[in-house]
Amino acid sequence: MLIFRFEWKRTRNYILIWAAALAVCIFSMTPVYYDMIETAGTLPSGFTQGGFWETLDVSLTLLMEPLGMYSFLTGFFMIAGGVFGMHLGLSLHTGECTENTAEYLYTKPCGRQMIFKGKMLCALVGVCVTGISYLLASFLTMMLFRPGFPVGEFLLVVGSFVLLTLFFALLGLMVGIFHPNNRSPLLTAGLVVFVEYCITSFSRTVSIRAIGFLSPFSFFSPSEIHDAGAYSWDYMLWYLLLLFAFIILAYKKILKRDIALAV
Amino acid sequence: MNEPVIVLNELTKSYGRHRGVEGISFSVCQGEIFGFIGPNGAGKSTTIRALMGLLKPTSGSASIFGLDCSQEPARIAKDVGYLPSENCYYNNMKVREMLLYTAELYGVDGHRRMEELAGRFNLDLSRRIGDLSLGNKKKVGIVSALLPSPKLLIMDEPTSGLDPLIQQTFYDLLKEENEHGTTIFLSSHVLSEVQRLCDRVAILREGKLVGVQSMKTLRENGYKKISLTAKSAIPEDFFSIPGTANFEQDKAGTSVSFMFNGSSMTIMEKLHQLELEDILIEEPSLEEIFLHYYE
Numbered sequence: 001m002l003i004f005r006f007e008w009k010r011t012r013n014y015i016l017i018w019a020a021a022l023a024v025c026i027f028s029m030t031p032v033y034y035d036m037i038e039t040a041g042t043l044p045s046g047f048t049q050g051g052f053w054e055t056l057d058v059s060l061t062l063l064m065e066p067l068g069m070y071s072f073l074t075g076f077f078m079i080a081g082g083v084f085g086m087h088l089g090l091s092l093h094t095g096e097c098t099e100n101t102a103e104y105l106y107t108k109p110c111g112r113q114m115i116f117k118g119k120m121l122c123a124l125v126g127v128c129v130t131g132i133s134y135l136l137a138s139f140l141t142m143m144l145f146r147p148g149f150p151v152g153e154f155l156l157v158v159g160s161f162v163l164l165t166l167f168f169a170l171l172g173l174m175v176g177i178f179h180p181n182n183r184s185p186l187l188t189a190g191l192v193v194f195v196e197y198c199i200t201s202f203s204r205t206v207s208i209r210a211i212g213f214l215s216p217f218s219f220f221s222p223s224e225i226h227d228a229g230a231y232s233w234d235y236m237l238w239y240l241l242l243l244f245a246f247i248i249l250a251y252k253k254i255l256k257r258d259i260a261l262a263v
Numbered sequence: 264m265n266e267p268v269i270v271l272n273e274l275t276k277s278y279g280r281h282r283g284v285e286g287i288s289f290s291v292c293q294g295e296i297f298g299f300i301g302p303n304g305a306g307k308s309t310t311i312r313a314l315m316g317l318l319k320p321t322s323g324s325a326s327i328f329g330l331d332c333s334q335e336p337a338r339i340a341k342d343v344g345y346l347p348s349e350n351c352y353y354n355n356m357k358v359r360e361m362l363l364y365t366a367e368l369y370g371v372d373g374h375r376r377m378e379e380l381a382g383r384f385n386l387d388l389s390r391r392i393g394d395l396s397l398g399n400k401k402k403v404g405i406v407s408a409l410l411p412s413p414k415l416l417i418m419d420e421p422t423s424g425l426d427p428l429i430q431q432t433f434y435d436l437l438k439e440e441n442e443h444g445t446t447i448f449l450s451s452h453v454l455s456e457v458q459r460l461c462d463r464v465a466i467l468r469e470g471k472l473v474g475v476q477s478m479k480t481l482r483e484n485g486y487k488k489i490s491l492t493a494k495s496a497i498p499e500d501f502f503s504i505p506g507t508a509n510f511e512q513d514k515a516g517t518s519v520s521f522m523f524n525g526s527s528m529t530i531m532e533k534l535h536q537l538e539l540e541d542i543l544i545e546e547p548s549l550e551e552i553f554l555h556y557y558e
Contacts, residue, residue, distance in 0.1 A: 002367055010353075103351040104407075107315045108368040111337030259317040 003110055003118025007092065008125065015126040018084045022130060023137035026077055030141040033069050055201040057221050066146035070138065071157050071222035078217065079197055081130065081165035086189035088126050089172025090182065092119040097180035097260045106259045116177075116254050120247070123169045131162035153225060160220030160231075163239070167216045168193060170243055174250040180260040213238055265293040268415055268446045269314065273323035276309050283309045284470045286323065291448055291463075296441055298457035298478075299450040301467035307450040308348050310467070311419050314448075315345055327415065341369065344408035348419035348450075350400040354393030358403055361392055362410060369411035380406040383432055397424040405433060409440070416440065418449040422456060434460060486522035488547040489530070493517050494538045501537075504529055509551075522547060 056075055062068035096102040105115060135158045142149055172189060175182075182188055196215040203211035203218055212218030212235070219235040269291040276283035284306035291297040301307050312318045314325050316336025325332040327339045352361055359377070366373025381388050384402045392403060401424045408416060416437075422430045437460060441447055451457050457464055457478075464481065466473040486508065496516035506525020512518070517540075523530055534542070 006364060010355075099354070100349065100351045101353055103312075103317065103347045103349070104353075106317055107336075107340055107343075107345045107347075108365070109337050109340040109370070110368055111340075114337075256319070258319055259312075261312075261317070 001118075003115055004121045004125075007119055007122035011088065011092070011122060011126060015088070015129055019130040019133035022077060022080060022084075023133040025080075026073065026134060027137040027141045029073060030070060030138070031145045033073055034066065034145055055204050057204055057223050059223060062223060062226055066142065067149045067153055067157065068222070068226065070142065070149075070154070071225070074138075074157050074161055075217075075222065077134070078161050078164045078220070079193055081134075081161050082168040082193035082196070082216075083186075083189045084130060085123075085127060085165040085167070085169035086172035086175075086192055087186050089123050089169040089174075090176040090185035090189060092123060092173060093176030094180050094182045094185050098183050100261070102180070102259050103261055112254050116251055120170075120173060123173055124166070127162065127166045127169050130165060131158070134158060134161055153229060156225045156229070156231065157222065160222075160225070164216050164220060167239065167243065170246040170250075174246040174253075177250045177254050177257070216242075265295070267291065268293050268295075268328060269297075269448060270326045271310070271314075271323070272325070274310065274313060274320050274325050275322045276313055276318055277321045282306070282470045283321070284313075284467075287467075287472050288323075289465050289472065289475045291446060293446050294441070294444060295463060296437070296447040296449070296461045298461035298464035299448065299467065300452060300454060300457050300464055301450075302452055305467040306470040307467055308419055309470075311417060311448075311450060314417060315340070315343075342414040344411060344413035344416045346404045346408040346416075346418040346421055348423070350397070350404060352392050352400065352403055352407075355391065357389060357391055358386065358395070359388040361403065362388070362407060365407045365410055371411050373410045376410055376412065377406065380409055380436075383436065384429060398426060398429070401425055402429065409436070412445075414445060416445055416447045416449075418447070420451060421449055422451070422453065430456075486524045486547050486551075488520070488545050488551060489523050489542070490520040490545075491518070491534070491537070491542040492540045494540055497537065502533065504533065506530075522551065 056072060058068060058072045058075070063072055096105055106112065110118075135155075138154070138158055142154065168189070171192070172185075175188070175192075176185070197217050199215035200212060200217035203209065203215070209218075216239065219239050220231060224230075224232055267290040271287050271289055274287040275285050277285075287306075287310055299307055299310070309318065310325075313320055314327060314332050316332050316339065319333045328342060330339050332339060356364070358381075362377045362381075363373060366377070377388070380386075384406060386399065386402045386406060390399075392400065395403065401421075405418075405421065408418065422433060425433060434456075437447055437449075447460075449457075449460070461478055463475060463477045465475045494517070497512070497519055499512065499516070502510060502519065502521060504525060506523050506529075508522045508524075510519065510521040
């Protein structure tokens with residue numbers, strides 16, 4: 001817990017700022033987009049019939065519903081959540097190397113195992129804090145502007161945001177352990193998340209579901225949540241396997257590798 | 264003989280094409296102050312980082328208190344205070360916070376010791392580490408290493424950046440710690456520092472161990488430095504006798520200087536044959552002994 005407490009102290013402001021920013025944005029943007037529901041029927045036919053909505057996995061029918069519009073918005077917030085998660089996970093380890101503090105930390109009696117656990121716990125708490133703040137802000141805005149939505153489905157949509165952020169946080173942790181010398185973790189996080197998002201859009205455009213296994217954005221399809229009231233079991237299984245693999249690979253690597261030093 | 268605290272057995276660490284260290288073997292006994300000397304890039308820090316478990320050896324082994332350094336670094340670290348050569352502390356923390364965090368990591372209450380050490384080193388505990396000068400950051404490192412009162416102190420270039428007064432405080436403190444039973448392993452390229460403090464010394468050159476000698480042996484059984492001036496030119500091969508090294512002669516050929524560790528009778532006979540104007544036989548400095556190893 002000592003390492004966790006220290007890491008939390010170091011990253012607390014960063015996490016809280018992200019959590020607050022995402023909460024404020026979803027709270028204020030949701031009612032703005034609700035106005036679009038009324039105008040959705042008047043959109044030009046070329047726009048409504050093109051592949052644009054397919055890439056976002058939101059049909060116009062779904063978009064006309066309050067929760068559909070919220071899912072559509074959350075799709076974009078998931079990109080922000082992914083960047084936050086990956087940057088947090090990455091910088092927890094790369095920071096020790098680039099700020100030249102690894103030689104201090106790794107020569108103390110806590111051991112690599114405790115350091116790994118402490119940092120991972122910090123990433124998990126960061127994801128939870130952001131997730132809870134996103135959930136509360138979303139719930140509040142829905143209750144204020146479009147009450148009477150199906151709560152189960154709403155929780156699944158919010159869960160998509162949290163699970164995707166978690167995915168990128170653990171991916172970031174693993175990448176940070178494998179490449180601790182990374183001096184641009186935010187750029188790396190942004191690029192990885194954007195590429196993953198593009199892969200999902202591509203898989204939806206070409207309608208090849210298998211490609212979706214390469215990107216976590218595909219695992220949380222708004223239309224599948226709406227139709228089935230659940231996430232796809234095959235994607236979820238794959239998601240859990242990937243999370244497990246990230247943790248195991250990162251753990252094994254941190255125990256075996258030479259500690260990278262900035263000098 | 265005291266029990267060995269540090270044992271290196273054919274320790275090799277290579278970084279692909281870059282040289283690390285090769286086949287290093289020596290041991291450090293309990294209660295010793297052991298010096299580890301060599302120029303920059305000789306492999307001192309690599310060896311120390313392998314001892315601290317930061318680097319995994321390519322082959323061979325390193326152990327401290329009988330525990331393998333690459334397998335059980337955390338258990339070893341409980342009894343080891345470590346001062347790295349570079350400052351590696353969290354710049355956004357205050358000195359007090361940083362030192363108390365160190366104490367917590369060691370599971371000790373460091374308040375009293377921290378105040379005592381900070382007082383001796385004139386270290387301001389309320390300042391942010393990032394705002395400190397190089398010398399003050401070094402002081403933070405020294406206090407951090409001494410804070411848990413470890414059984415073994417490993418210090419990599421401990422006095423770089425310290426002013427002479429603080430260096431003296433540091434030497435006094437090390438001697439006190441040693442008197443209380445702490446084993447000290449310190450690397451340096453400041454030979455006078457090693458000369459002043461250490462019982463034994465290991466010399467490292469280009470990643471290989473040149474030798475391990477006690478300071479006493481190094482001085483007593485080592486070379487004498489002979490400088491002399493004769494009235495007439497001395498033949499160039501006049502001192503070509505076993506035990507002569509670093510022979511230098513001036514242009515006129517009347518003044519020579521060399522290091523000698525051969526038979527006293529032989530050199531006396533040789534000197535007797537010369538008509539001497541001046542002669543000086545002295546203990547070479549550690550620098551001269553050290554440089555001799557490098558030739």
